[in-house]
Amino acid sequence: MKKFEVAVIPGDGIGKEVVPVSLKVLETVAEVHGGIKFDFQSFPWSSDYYVEHGKMMPDDGLKILKNFDSIFLGAIGNPALVQDHIALWGLLIKIRREFEQSINIRPAKYFKGLKSPLVNPNDFDLIVVRENSEGEYSEVGGRIHKGDDELAIQNAIFTKKGTERAMHYAFELAKKRRGHVTSATKSNGIFHSMPFWDEVFNEVKEEYQDVQTASYHIDALAAFFLTRPQIFDVIVASNLFGDILTDIGGAIMGSIGIAPAANINLNGKYPSMFEPVHGSAPDIVGKGIANPIGQIWTAKMMLDHFGEEELGSKLLDIIEDVTNDGIKTPDIGGTSSTEEVADEICRRLKKAVSV
Amino acid sequence: MKKFEVAVIPGDGIGKEVVPVSLKVLETVAEVHGGIKFDFQSFPWSSDYYVEHGKMMPDDGLKILKNFDSIFLGAIGNPALVQDHIALWGLLIKIRREFEQSINIRPAKYFKGLKSPLVNPNDFDLIVVRENSEGEYSEVGGRIHKGDDELAIQNAIFTKKGTERAMHYAFELAKKRRGHVTSATKSNGIFHSMPFWDEVFNEVKEEYQDVQTASYHIDALAAFFLTRPQIFDVIVASNLFGDILTDIGGAIMGSIGIAPAANINLNGKYPSMFEPVHGSAPDIVGKGIANPIGQIWTAKMMLDHFGEEELGSKLLDIIEDVTNDGIKTPDIGGTSSTEEVADEICRRLKKAVSV
Ligand SMILES: CC(C)[C@H](C(=O)O)[C@@H](O)C(=O)O
Ligand SMILES: CC(C)[C@H](C(=O)O)[C@@H](O)C(=O)O
Numbered sequence: 001m002k003k004f005e006v007a008v009i010p011g012d013g014i015g016k017e018v019v020p021v022s023l024k025v026l027e028t029v030a031e032v033h034g035g036i037k038f039d040f041q042s043f044p045w046s047s048d049y050y051v052e053h054g055k056m057m058p059d060d061g062l063k064i065l066k067n068f069d070s071i072f073l074g075a076i077g078n079p080a081l082v083q084d085h086i087a088l089w090g091l092l093i094k095i096r097r098e099f100e101q102s103i104n105i106r107p108a109k110y111f112k113g114l115k116s117p118l119v120n121p122n123d124f125d126l127i128v129v130r131e132n133s134e135g136e137y138s139e140v141g142g143r144i145h146k147g148d149d150e151l152a153i154q155n156a157i158f159t160k161k162g163t164e165r166a167m168h169y170a171f172e173l174a175k176k177r178r179g180h181v182t183s184a185t186k187s188n189g190i191f192h193s194m195p196f197w198d199e200v201f202n203e204v205k206e207e208y209q210d211v212q213t214a215s216y217h218i219d220a221l222a223a224f225f226l227t228r229p230q231i232f233d234v235i236v237a238s239n240l241f242g243d244i245l246t247d248i249g250g251a252i253m254g255s256i257g258i259a260p261a262a263n264i265n266l267n268g269k270y271p272s273m274f275e276p277v278h279g280s281a282p283d284i285v286g287k288g289i290a291n292p293i294g295q296i297w298t299a300k301m302m303l304d305h306f307g308e309e310e311l312g313s314k315l316l317d318i319i320e321d322v323t324n325d326g327i328k329t330p331d332i333g334g335t336s337s338t339e340e341v342a343d344e345i346c347r348r349l350k351k352a353v354s355v
Numbered sequence: 356m357k358k359f360e361v362a363v364i365p366g367d368g369i370g371k372e373v374v375p376v377s378l379k380v381l382e383t384v385a386e387v388h389g390g391i392k393f394d395f396q397s398f399p400w401s402s403d404y405y406v407e408h409g410k411m412m413p414d415d416g417l418k419i420l421k422n423f424d425s426i427f428l429g430a431i432g433n434p435a436l437v438q439d440h441i442a443l444w445g446l447l448i449k450i451r452r453e454f455e456q457s458i459n460i461r462p463a464k465y466f467k468g469l470k471s472p473l474v475n476p477n478d479f480d481l482i483v484v485r486e487n488s489e490g491e492y493s494e495v496g497g498r499i500h501k502g503d504d505e506l507a508i509q510n511a512i513f514t515k516k517g518t519e520r521a522m523h524y525a526f527e528l529a530k531k532r533r534g535h536v537t538s539a540t541k542s543n544g545i546f547h548s549m550p551f552w553d554e555v556f557n558e559v560k561e562e563y564q565d566v567q568t569a570s571y572h573i574d575a576l577a578a579f580f581l582t583r584p585q586i587f588d589v590i591v592a593s594n595l596f597g598d599i600l601t602d603i604g605g606a607i608m609g610s611i612g613i614a615p616a617a618n619i620n621l622n623g624k625y626p627s628m629f630e631p632v633h634g635s636a637p638d639i640v641g642k643g644i645a646n647p648i649g650q651i652w653t654a655k656m657m658l659d660h661f662g663e664e665e666l667g668s669k670l671l672d673i674i675e676d677v678t679n680d681g682i683k684t685p686d687i688g689g690t691s692s693t694e695e696v697a698d699e700i701c702r703r704l705k706k707a708v709s710v
């Protein structure tokens with residue numbers, strides 16, 4: 001019996017609704033598998049926690065998390081309680097950084113049973129490899145008062161190591177897929193960091209003669225997500241560009257509510273973290289209608305990470321079938337509740353495996 | 356007779372194809388108007404010029420341009436000849452900065468006769484007000500070698516004055532339109548500059564009690580361009596975010612090839628510059644099939660700027676009608692050449708006014 005210790009952080013808003021039902025799905029996966037077991041331990045770290053304690057998580061939070069095999073996170077953010085950047089840098093981004101989760105993998109693909117806003121979403125299937133530890137998201141910077149003006153300075157920092165690491169990951173992934181990597185750049189406008197990004201890309205691609213490449217400026221690339229998403233296989237992008245592209249990726253699938261993500265620690269020193277692309281969606285909290293698919297698909301990525309790829313891909317097939325059969329939440333045109341969607345997925349999981 | 360002195364910079368690639376035909380359209384506008392006259396003077400500054408002279412324009416280029424009423428530019432960039440950032444910072448961005456063209460206005464709207472990639476593009480009508488002089492596009496930064504690693508540092512600089520200026524412009528514009536301003540932020544991830552952006556937005560909006568507002572993170576906002584572009588009226592965005600959103604804006608209209616833009620100098624000290632959103636498109640150069648609509652619509656924005664709004668809006672109606680009647684270039688599903696589209700627009704302009 002393989003046992004996986006998972007730290008669970010439901011977080012804010014709909015995180016608290018989609019995480020519990022996803023744990024049920026994972027329990028069901030373990031049950032039908034027979035040879036694996038999850039040990040979930042839940043932590044209430046969130047904006048509510050901040051209101052009570054003046055911080056998003058306890059001082060020894062990272063020390064506690066470090067001992068787990070992985071972290072399963074819902075969503076963080078509740079602007080009514082804590083300013084967003086305080087909340088995010090106090091928990092989500094902090095974990096990504098401190099645990100050297102240097103890569104954020106985010107697939108987007110044509111999804112059966114969903115209505116894409118695109119006229120032609122047919123059969124696109126891409127993965128964004130997002131640099132997850134540096135770049136435009138940096139705490140370096142500050143403000144200067146200058147006469148009656150004020151300046152805010154934001155430093156984006158790109159290391160060669162960090163950039164290469166993301167690119168190598170993307171090329172290795174492409175070798176297992178359709179053999180194509182696209183680089184998201186903006187070297188025509190962003191003077192220092194992006195020409196550097198291009199240089200590193202040009203160096204790294206030399207090592208992968210069998211992989212085809214392309215490089216587009218982020219503005220054009222974002223537009224291509226609408227006009228021809230089919231041209232992409234693996235896309236490697238900076239922290240910010242990856243963030244933007246993957247929300248668009250969610251949108252072209254038919255809902256940001258279904259897009260999954262994995263924050264991967266590559267050196268094996270710390271746990272990886274699994275969290276969907278969507279946020280805490282304060283507007284629909286408490287209604288029981290949050291779409292659980294993003295979180296459940298994220299659970300599937302955690303299964304993959306644990307080496308349970310076969311069950312993972314069965315789970316994804318079931319998610320698609322359930323959606324296609326109309327058992328879905330209102331955001332994607334259904335009338336089912338969060339709970340009902342998850343229950344149906346569990347039911348089919350049991351059936352699929354017992355047959 | 357009002358006379359407008361216009362400096363013309365066709366630039367690179369299809370710029371050299373769409374600018375000449377747009378000048379014909381402007382000549383026709385002058386002809387049918389009767390009371391205005393354009394004096395065009397063309398400058399060959401471009402990547403070809405760079406190859407010959409080692410710079411994108413002569414040292415006294417700005418001094419020459421300063422005396423014109425406006426600048427009409429095609430596209431800049433030919434990576435085969437000059438690295439993009441050298442080309443752009445040596446001409447396009449240089450002019451934007453030195454001539455304090457602090458605002459870049461870019462409309463996007465449902466466009467008759469175009470096939471949008473969206474299932475529901477109905478009747479959206481928005482304008483992005485892009486901060487055009489600072490922000491993420493900055494020359495401040497550089498590289499550091501650190502042991503066997505290398506760092507690129509990029510400073511984004513936001514001044515209160517520059518940020519306020521863009522926001523005031525957006526609010527004033529919204530008052531003349533549907534009274535709604537959306538701010539594009541990313542204050543959850545970008546630690547210094549974007550919380551500053553939010554603060555300034557919150558201050559400025561206090562001055563406009565009659566204007567409704569919203570604020571979205573750029574990732575979510577980009578996705579809303581696909582799922583519900585109809586919710587937007589005026590959007591105010593930083594240099595980078597405005598760049599990305601307006602390419603998506605072009606895409607949802609049905610082609611980036613039709614999106615226009617105006618770089619506005621607000622203090623009256625220098626000329627404004629008119630250049631479409633699209634680039635130099637090296638792949639289709641020389642075929643005579645470049646879509647001239649972006650450049651012609653940009654000419655319309657120049658007419659507005661000169662106070663000729665009535666003729667401007669007549670011109671835009673004609674552009675839409677011509678497109679709707681199928682006289683269009685291959686990129687938007689037609690078989691017409693660049694020249695044929697422009698000629699038809701001229702023909703109808705004459706007809707419309709002679710009636
Ligand atoms: C060419 C490039 C520097 C430019 C920009 O990003 O400003 C272009 O994309 C635009 O939108 O005008
Ligand atoms: C909440 C925010 C800081 C975060 C990000 O931009 O990284 C989110 O948008 C995401 O994509 O995971």
